[in-house]
Amino acid sequence: MSTRKLRNPRSSSSLNMTPLADVSLSLLLGFMVITPIIFQTLSAELPAGAGVGSGQIQQDPIIEYTAEQKILLNGDEVTMEELRERLDEFFPPGTDRQRKVMFTGSGELVYDEVVAFLDFLREYGIETIGIR
Amino acid sequence: MAKKQLFNSLTIQAGARKSAMADITPLVNVALCLLIVFLVVMPMIQEGIPVDIPEADSAEEIVERATEYLVLSIKEDGSLFIDLNEVHPGELRQALADAYEGKEDLPIVIKGARNLPYSEILALIEICQNVGASGVELFARRREGS
Structure with missing residues (x-):
C-alpha cells in the first residue's frame, strides 16, 4: 500500500509534452506555408528580334534618359513635369490604349538612377516599359 | 479473493x-x-545572393511560381550568379541558356547592385534577350511606407 502511494506521485510528476509538441508542430507548419519566396520587382519587356521594326512599337513613345540625366521624349528634351503633360497627350485619361513606352537609358548612368526613373514612369501609370 | x-x-x-x-x-x-x-x-x-538592390515605390510582388524564376545576380564587384551558383562572365551566356531551358514562359529576374553602371545591367539584359527571354524583372526593394 505504501509503495503504491509512492509510485503514484512519481508518475503524475512527469511533464506532459503534448501541448508543446502541438504548438511547435503548428508553428513549423505555419512557417513552412506562410513564408513563400516573394520577389519585389519592376517588370520590363524586351523587344524580340523581329518585333523591333513593327508598327506597334514605333507608335509607342520613346523616352531616352541621357548620361547628363536629360529626358528626351521622341527626341525632344523635356523636364519631368513636361514629361507628365506630354504623356497625358499620348495616353488621354479615359482611353483604353495600353500605356506602353519604350525606354533607352545611357550606359553611363548609375543603375540606381535608371531604376528611380523607371519607378517614376510606373508611378505615373505606365503599364509596360520596353527596354531597348 | x-x-x-x-x-x-x-x-x-x-x-x-x-x-x-x-x-x-x-x-x-x-x-x-x-x-x-x-x-x-x-x-x-x-x-538569395546578398546584393544592395535599388529601391522603388512601384515594385510589385511576384508570389506565384516565384521559386521557378531564374535569378541573375550581379554584385558590386561584378561577380555574377545564376540563382545561387557563381558563373564566370565568359560562360554566362551558355550557363544562362542551359538554366533557362524549360522556363521560356517566365521572365528572368535581374538582381543588380544599385551602384553599378547601367551599362553592366544593359549587357545582362542583352544576354537575357539572346537566350530568348521576352522580358526581365528588375529586382527592387519596395520603399518603407510605400
Whole structure:
C-alpha cells in the first residue's frame, strides 16, 4: 500500500509534452506555408528580334534618359513635369490604349538612377516599359 | 479473493495504459530543431545572393511560381550568379541558356547592385534577350511606407 502511494506521485510528476509538441508542430507548419519566396520587382519587356521594326512599337513613345540625366521624349528634351503633360497627350485619361513606352537609358548612368526613373514612369501609370 | 483478483487486474490495466503512452520528447526535439532551422534558413533562402538592390515605390510582388524564376545576380564587384551558383562572365551566356531551358514562359529576374553602371545591367539584359527571354524583372526593394 505504501509503495503504491509512492509510485503514484512519481508518475503524475512527469511533464506532459503534448501541448508543446502541438504548438511547435503548428508553428513549423505555419512557417513552412506562410513564408513563400516573394520577389519585389519592376517588370520590363524586351523587344524580340523581329518585333523591333513593327508598327506597334514605333507608335509607342520613346523616352531616352541621357548620361547628363536629360529626358528626351521622341527626341525632344523635356523636364519631368513636361514629361507628365506630354504623356497625358499620348495616353488621354479615359482611353483604353495600353500605356506602353519604350525606354533607352545611357550606359553611363548609375543603375540606381535608371531604376528611380523607371519607378517614376510606373508611378505615373505606365503599364509596360520596353527596354531597348 | 475475488476482490483481490479484480484489484490486481485493475492495477495491471492502469499500468499497461501508462506504459502505452508514447514518449513524444524526441518528436518535440525534432520539431523544435526544424522550427529553429526554418527561422534561420528561410530569410537566407528568400534573400538569395546578398546584393544592395535599388529601391522603388512601384515594385510589385511576384508570389506565384516565384521559386521557378531564374535569378541573375550581379554584385558590386561584378561577380555574377545564376540563382545561387557563381558563373564566370565568359560562360554566362551558355550557363544562362542551359538554366533557362524549360522556363521560356517566365521572365528572368535581374538582381543588380544599385551602384553599378547601367551599362553592366544593359549587357545582362542583352544576354537575357539572346537566350530568348521576352522580358526581365528588375529586382527592387519596395520603399518603407510605400
